[in-house]
Amino acid sequence: MATPVTIYGPPVSTAVSRVLATLIEKDVPFQLIPIDLYKGEQKKPEYLKIQPFGQVPAFKDESITLFESRAICRYICDKYADKGNKSLYGTDILSKANIDQWVETDGQTFGPPSGVLLLDLFSSVPVDEALVKKNVDKLAKVLDIYEQKLGQTRFLAGDEFSFADLSHLPNGDYLVNSTDRYGYLFTSRKNVNRWWTEISNRESWKKVLEMRKNA
């Protein structure tokens, strides 16, 4: 089916996966153009017109082009408010703000230490051991707060699955499933483990993982 929605980037990328999961939750048809990072396609002049920093993803819909995964997800939720999961980014200003504070927590507080551990898992250059240790400790402290919060509500922003939970899936999935080194940070915490099991079993996320396999 012809669709104006195009996402550029490989599904193996955490930021690309965040957008894919959002598109699938919102039931928005899209085409994926798999930018090859090893061939440096993200640095080509045509691509830099959409994503000036040479990163993935980039995004197009009708007259707009966008970068930055969380901004793209917010746009998809706003533009396609009536499609698919209608409460993914809330249904009014209050519920949206409540979700957004946890999306920002993902980007500012959960993201940086989990990003260092992903680097440790996947980088071809070894990551300094002390730095890894420091970020394991940092992430553990963050997840202690999540543990408390998830003792009060089923999901981060309340009793409904939202963009706040979804935003954590890409980094979380690699930490839990691609190694036996860091999964315990999630599985050893009762409420975090319950939450993680529930959100990582969303049909939308399973489809993203399927897209990775077939990429």
Next chain:
Amino acid sequence: MATPVTIYGPPVSTAVSRVLATLIEKDVPFQLIPIDLYKGEQKKPEYLKIQPFGQVPAFKDESITLFESRAICRYICDKYADKGNKSLYGTDILSKANIDQWVETDGQTFGPPSGVLLLDLFSSVPVDEALVKKNVDKLAKVLDIYEQKLGQTRFLAGDEFSFADLSHLPNGDYLVNSTDRYGYLFTSRKNVNRWWTEISNRESWKKVLEMRKNA
């Protein structure tokens, strides 16, 4: 004047300043409760109920409490859409998304390296020299892209001042004005320098600096 809008945190904090500048741009009356970080007021149980990570700012408006400065700013712009600077966060889905991608760029791309340099300026513990050097290089590369963009448009998200520009003021101000070490990163780039001069002279930002002096 009695107002339901309360912000908790010292104006010296970059994240608190971001919210203050937004409130002033939007002409929203507020009261400021100056949390004393040296006394550990941000770790007190009452405060942790609003901000579970023990950071500043926290925010209250009628029935809602929030944390994470950029989420708070988005909420203020949405809730008080008709007040003050009406186009601060755009006036439709497209302009909002265009602004939001640069707010995310602030948080994800400009924020991390500039944050390390702020640590170097203000931390009582010395910051590793190689780490500082690495982040100066990183920030320089980011500002090269800003230089290009600001050669095409007057502000980051187009020809109007927006939340995208505002979001950069807190870190930028310390880098440019509290030392002679890092200001050249801004002043040596023609378009960045023009942009910086214009946005840092906004009345709203001057009022935030005034609040710092009087805090």
